[in-house]
Amino acid sequence: MTPMIDIVFLLMTFFIMVINFSQAESNEAVHLPDSELAQPPETPPSEPMTVQVDADENIYLGSARCWLDPASIQPGARPLGEVLSEELNMKKVVSEIRPEDITLIIRADAEASVGFVQRVIQTCQSVGIVTFTLRAKHGGEGFAGSPESEGGFQPL
């Protein structure tokens, strides 16, 4: 019995150690586009905020479900601009963080439309956010290839 319990406890320890809580912010419905250049940033943004857009163009800000068009109102969803303003006001009051300090991370589904993502960015701009990053998944089926000929790239 003892060896089996030892192994089970070792397995438990392994899974507890590798559990990644940073993935908690990712939405299962969002399938990020692939890119060979997508690497985790060397210095993570100091004040990140994540907006997620799924393939059906539903918007999520944290746990809040949001809408962009009055035509696409869904039960339980609120206007994105309103939710953003509330979040920013809370950050300003609690930690004196201004909208300009925020880095808005956009996790949009590969099948979402560019126009919709741009309108999300515009809405975020309207509340004062100026720094944006587009998130992608490393590798996969994204475009890849090197244009290098012999000697490599040497900008003049």
Added chain:
Amino acid sequence: MSLRDVKVSPEVPKLQMTPMIDIVFNLLAFFIITFRIPAVEGDFNIKMPVNAPPSSESMDETVPLEITLRSNEAGDLTAIVFGQIPLGTDMGRLRAEVFDYLQTGAGDISKTEAEFTADGDLHYRYLIDAITAVSGYVNPENQVVKLIENIKFTPPK
């Protein structure tokens, strides 16, 4: 016979292992079921200042490279135009054009800005492919070579 002489064997309490093992196995099952190898994710920074003037009117010394992405109604890429040069739908050609532009010394990397104009219906993955194509590449030594890092979008119409 006195009571002192009665030998009472000390009763060793028996440890109940079964409930603990049950719980441990439940925890283990939970971790195995919820375990996912986390995908590596990365970011592309984009410049989107509020009320920024169009590139042609800006006073800074940035050199805009205009890249237009056209799509059909289904959201598939139908054309890439680099400046005035049509490139079909080949991202490799877009990367080669940017590479040649920088290689010939016509543009300073730090002052060059890629300005994307995309049709609204275009699937987002094509935009990320195009940003990947102009941002850099992985050379045969598996090192990332950066091309243009300043990325900008023209506002949607």
